[in-house]
Amino acid sequence: MMHFLLLFSRQGRLRLQKWFTPTPEREKKKIIRDMTAMVLARKPKTCNFLHWMDQKVVYKRYASLFFCLAIDDQENELLALEILHRYVELLDKYFGNVCELDIIFNFEKAYFILDEFLIGGEVQETSKQTVARCIEASDMLQETMEEYMSKPAF
Amino acid sequence: MSPSVRLQEMIRVIRSARTQGEERGVIQRECAAIRAQFRQADNGGRSHNLAKLLYVHMLGYPAHFGQMECVRLIASPRYNEKRVGYLGAMMLLDENQDASLLITNSIKNDLAHSSQYVQSLALCTLACMGSAEMCRDLASEIDRLLRASSSYIKKKATLCAVHIVRKVPELGELFTPAARALLAEKNHGVLHGAVILITELCERNAQTLVQFREAVPELVHIMRGLVTSGYSPEHTVAGISDPFLQVRILRLLRILGRNNDTASDAMNDLLAQVATNTDSSKTAGSAVLYETVLTVMDIKSESGLRVLAVNILGRFLLNNDRNIRYISMTSLQKIVSTDHNAVQRHRGTIVDCLKDQDASVKRRALELSLALVSAINIRSMMKELLLFLSTCPPELKSHAASGIFNAAERYSPSQRWHIDTILHVLITAGADVRDETVPNLIQLITNASQLHCYTVHKLYRALVADISQQPLVQVACWCIGEYGDSLLQGECEETEPIQVTEDDILDALETVLQSHMSSPATRGFALTATMKLSTRITENVDRIRSIVSIYGSCMDVELQQRAVEYNALFKKYDHMRAAVLEKMPVMDRSSMGPTNGESGGGGVQELEPTKPKQPEMMVAPQPASQVCDLLDLLSDPDEPSLPGGPLGPGGGPLGPAGLMSGSAGGDLLYLLGGLELTPTPTPATAPAAVTVYDKSGVVLKLSCERPLDASQTITLTATNTSDHDISSLTLQAAVPKNVQLQMKAPSGDSLPARSSAVVTQTVLLNNPNK
Numbered sequence: 005m006m007h008f009l010l011l012f013s014r015q016g017r018l019r020l021q022k023w024f025t026p027t028p029e030r031e032k033k034k035i036i037r038d039m040t041a042m043v044l045a046r047k048p049k050t051c052n053f054l055h056w057m058d059q060k061v062v063y064k065r066y067a068s069l070f071f072c073l074a075i076d077d078q079e080n081e082l083l084a085l086e087i088l089h090r091y092v093e094l095l096d097k098y099f100g101n102v103c104e105l106d107i108i109f110n111f112e113k114a115y116f117i118l119d120e121f122l123i124g125g126e127v128q129e130t131s132k133q134t135v136a137r138c139i140e141a142s143d144m145l146q147e148t149m150e151e152y153m154s155k156p157a158f
Numbered sequence: 159m160s161p162s163v164r165l166q167e168m169i170r171v172i173r174s175a176r177t178q179g180e181e182r183g184v185i186q187r188e189c190a191a192i193r194a195q196f197r198q199a200d201n202g203g204r205s206h207n208l209a210k211l212l213y214v215h216m217l218g219y220p221a222h223f224g225q226m227e228c229v230r231l232i233a234s235p236r237y238n239e240k241r242v243g244y245l246g247a248m249m250l251l252d253e254n255q256d257a258s259l260l261i262t263n264s265i266k267n268d269l270a271h272s273s274q275y276v277q278s279l280a281l282c283t284l285a286c287m288g289s290a291e292m293c294r295d296l297a298s299e300i301d302r303l304l305r306a307s308s309s310y311i312k313k314k315a316t317l318c319a320v321h322i323v324r325k326v327p328e329l330g331e332l333f334t335p336a337a338r339a340l341l342a343e344k345n346h347g348v349l350h351g352a353v354i355l356i357t358e359l360c361e362r363n364a365q366t367l368v369q370f371r372e373a374v375p376e377l378v379h380i381m382r383g384l385v386t387s388g389y390s391p392e393h394t395v396a397g398i399s400d401p402f403l404q405v406r407i408l409r410l411l412r413i414l415g416r417n418n419d420t421a422s423d424a425m426n427d428l429l430a431q432v433a434t435n436t437d438s439s440k441t442a443g444s445a446v447l448y449e450t451v452l453t454v455m456d457i458k459s460e461s462g463l464r465v466l467a468v469n470i471l472g473r474f475l476l477n478n479d480r481n482i483r484y485i486s487m488t489s490l491q492k493i494v495s496t497d498h499n500a501v502q503r504h505r506g507t508i509v510d511c512l513k514d515q516d517a518s519v520k521r522r523a524l525e526l527s528l529a530l531v532s533a534i535n536i537r538s539m540m541k542e543l544l545l546f547l548s549t550c551p552p553e554l555k556s557h558a559a560s561g562i563f564n565a566a567e568r569y570s571p572s573q574r575w576h577i578d579t580i581l582h583v584l585i586t587a588g589a590d591v592r593d594e595t596v597p598n599l600i601q602l603i604t605n606a607s608q609l610h611c612y613t614v615h616k617l618y619r620a621l622v623a624d625i626s627q628q629p630l631v632q633v634a635c636w637c638i639g640e641y642g643d644s645l646l647q648g649e650c651e652e653t654e655p656i657q658v659t660e661d662d663i664l665d666a667l668e669t670v671l672q673s674h675m676s677s678p679a680t681r682g683f684a685l686t687a688t689m690k691l692s693t694r695i696t697e698n699v700d701r702i703r704s705i706v707s708i709y710g711s712c713m714d715v716e717l718q719q720r721a722v723e724y725n726a727l728f729k730k731y732d733h734m735r736a737a738v739l740e741k742m743p744v745m746d747r748s749s750m751g752p753t754n755g756e757s758g759g760g761g762v763q764e765l766e767p768t769k770p771k772q773p774e775m776m777v778a779p780q781p782a783s784q785v786c787d788l789l790d791l792l793s794d795p796d797e798p799s800l801p802g803g804p805l806g807p808g809g810g811p812l813g814p815a816g817l818m819s820g821s822a823g824g825d826l827l828y829l830l831g832g833l834e835l836t837p838t839p840t841p842a843t844a845p846a847a848v849t850v851y852d853k854s855g856v857v858l859k860l861s862c863e864r865p866l867d868a869s870q871t872i873t874l875t876a877t878n879t880s881d882h883d884i885s886s887l888t889l890q891a892a893v894p895k896n897v898q899l900q901m902k903a904p905s906g907d908s909l910p911a912r913s914s915a916v917v918t919q920t921v922l923l924n925n926p927n928k
Contacts, residue, residue: 082444082485085481128350
């Protein structure tokens with residue numbers, strides 16, 4: 005199972021954090037600091053896997069963002085790389101040529117997309133189109149609610 | 159203005175803050191506004207306020223005051239508020255917070271909501287942060303959803319069930335029937351979740367595992383369908399149909415087939431098919447192949463399949479992608495013990511990976527290379543490993559050094575090769591070797607008696623070249639001290655002889671003594687070596703005397719003590735000097751550690767007392783002989799400063815005895831008061847009672863036993879054959895600091911005349927360091 009997913013920029017600013025195991029606040033901050041330090045210290049031509057405590061950390065850099073995923077020791081690391089790639093593809097499809105600013109200003113949407121793709125530390129839907137369709141439908145539901153709310157009441 | 163723009167506006171303002179202080183100010187103002195808004199009654203912007211708070215939380219600022227707002231928003235009937243509320247719950251609430259229990263009821267209601275998107279929010283939140291109590295409360299709801307709902311909800315409910323099983327394993331039985339039924343689903347999402355659920359159930363419960371073994375044919379059928387199906391726009395990634403599902407099914411098959419022949423047989427064909435048909439040019443295919451290899455190695459597969467798997471790993475080793483090389487080495491590491499020969503075939507590639515740029519790949523290659531060393535390839539492997547040692551990153555050096563030593567010890571083709579290898583390692587990576595290397599090497603050298611000349615020449619050259627590597631310098635000093643005469647003779651068959659004069663040797667040792675790079679232990683070695691040379695060389699004995707006397711006032715206590723003792727050896731005991739500084743005998747491995755159970759005196763001649771005391775006649779012999787016996791216990795195998803280790807059995811070596819007593823505590827010497835004990839030859843087997851005092855009819859005997867490995871029992875037996883009674887007989891004993899002494903009560907304190915009665919007393923000695 006996956007333990008956490010972190011997105012951070014090259015300067016170490018956190019853009020998204022998803023924790024799949026209960027962790028105290030202080031511990032979370034420490035882990036974020038450690039992860040950022042470890043991943044940013046890696047040279048460019050090294051492999052994408054790290055060992056950290058009793059877990060494996062799989063990271064990949066997409067443009068200016070580092071995607072960092074911690075998995076159990078017996079999980080398949082190559083598949084974890086595929087999972088990161090799939091998430092980026094979903095973001096790309098939703099935002100259209102996604103960049104870091106999109107994720108900064110629409111962070112809650114990034115979370116919603118993640119919640120349609122992963123649940124409880126596991127992949128829930130393996131089809132890109134299905135995930136995209138579900139997000140659209142939820143967005144539609146939200147918009148109609150908002151429209152309804154902002155209509156003047158006569 | 160729509161409220162969501164306000165959120166983005168806030169983000170823009172925060173980002174444009176130029177300093178940390180400015181940012182903090184902005185955020186504090188915003189948080190105050192948010193808190194005020196939370197206190198107000200329901201307004202349209204609640205969700206956006208919470209979203210703003212979540213952003214601030216992600217930047218690292220405290221946001222706990224938003225927890226109750228999350229609870230309120232989750233209970234709201236509006237979808238957008240629920241959505242943000244649940245998001246907040248997943249970010250701010252976890253099972254350690256008390257407020258998390260408050261949302262249980264909302265989740266329960268939402269699980270039965272008419273809209274599937276609301277249901278999905280509740281399921282997602284429960285799977286993310288559900289505590290054990292919440293899971294117990296809602297398990298039956300989840301089970302209901304598992305059976306009868308749309309596939310959209312089923313797949314989420316399945317993963318929610320996985321979370322419940324992880325948190326509360328007893329509830330696994332609740333989900334087992336539903337899980338079995340889910341395998342018949344066509345929807346990949348549901349199937350994926352079902353496979354994960356079954357994996358989780360089987361890992362936790364052995365009976366469930368047996369039950370699900372019957373599902374192996376079904377799983378094989380699904381997998382075969384995936385492998386042979388053509389392109390599907392929904393699921394194909396880089397030519398592989400749904401790699402996520404394939405990997406999960408393979409993992410489940412691995413768990414089901416482990417230790418079970420029938421299940422493994424059923425999978426053999428499928429695994430062979432997957433292994434041959436999967437295209438591994440992209441990561442997705444490699445992921446599936448990797449999982450296949452892991453499965454093949456773990457179940458009871460036939461040998462042809464295993465060879466196929468190892469060959470796949472071998473192919474991976476040649477792949478351009480660094481990640482794939484790394485994981486193939488990790489897998490090879492796991493199977494090198496079971497399928498050694500198959501892995502040996504790829505030895506060349508593995509050794510090449512030692513030169514890779516990546517530190518993690520290097521580390522893996524090193525471990526694998528060390529595991530692949532065998533008697534046949536030892537010479538070529540060692541060449542590569544030594545080359546690696548000279549260029550490897552510092553964090554791997556000590557691991558590489560100890561690995562090389564182990565390999566050399568197990569497989570060295572000749573003693574000379576062995577010594578050469580160790581020397582090479584010491585020269586290249588001397589600072590990173592472990593402490594026991596020095597005594598091990600010394601022992602090796604003494605055992606290779608025909609190579610003494612060669613060794614000492616090599617070491618002398620190395621010493622002259624570089625005195626910064628402490629282990630090397632220590633060994634070199636010891637060898638020069640022992641075999642300095644061979645060095646001076648100048649001839650040696652195995653290596654080029656060099657012309658060395660006595661002054662050169664003494665110069666070298668003096669450099670070591672005076673250099674600030676030498677550690678105190680090294681200095682000790684050098685001083686002792688200088689002293690030993692006084693019997694090996696003829697002309698410069700005065701120089702040695704002067705060196706030794708200089709160090710008699712050294713600041714370092716250890717050096718000072720040694721120097722003072724050697725000075726005394728020159729002055730008062732010159733007649734004994736030759737005997738004391740004789741060559742060491744061949745040591746065998748067991749005498750490096752705790753000496754075996756002999757105790758009859760230990761055969762040691764004690765030396766220079768510095769302050770001759772006149773102990774009481776009765777008492778004196780006992781501590782003296784106890785000192786001999788104690789010295790057996792004193793040998794500490796991890797002392798690097800002892801050149802040549804502990805007391806060996808046998809009356810020959812007196813040199814180490816002197817040094818031993820020197821380092822073990824000067825108080826031993828004080829007890830002796832000038833006594834000389836006859837060295838008794840050590841019986842290697844049963845301890846005999848030793849008569850330590852026999853005068854005027856009073857006979858004192860000490861017998862030693864070693865009931866446990868680290869402790870020794872000494873029994874004093876006193877008999878009186880004279881005509882007088884002896885009263886107030888007391889036994890006093892002193893031990894060095896690291897030995898524990900326990901004296902039992904004597905049987906009496908008076909010895910009646912004419913052997914009418916015997917007094918016995920028992921003393922227990924324990925050396926915890928032994």
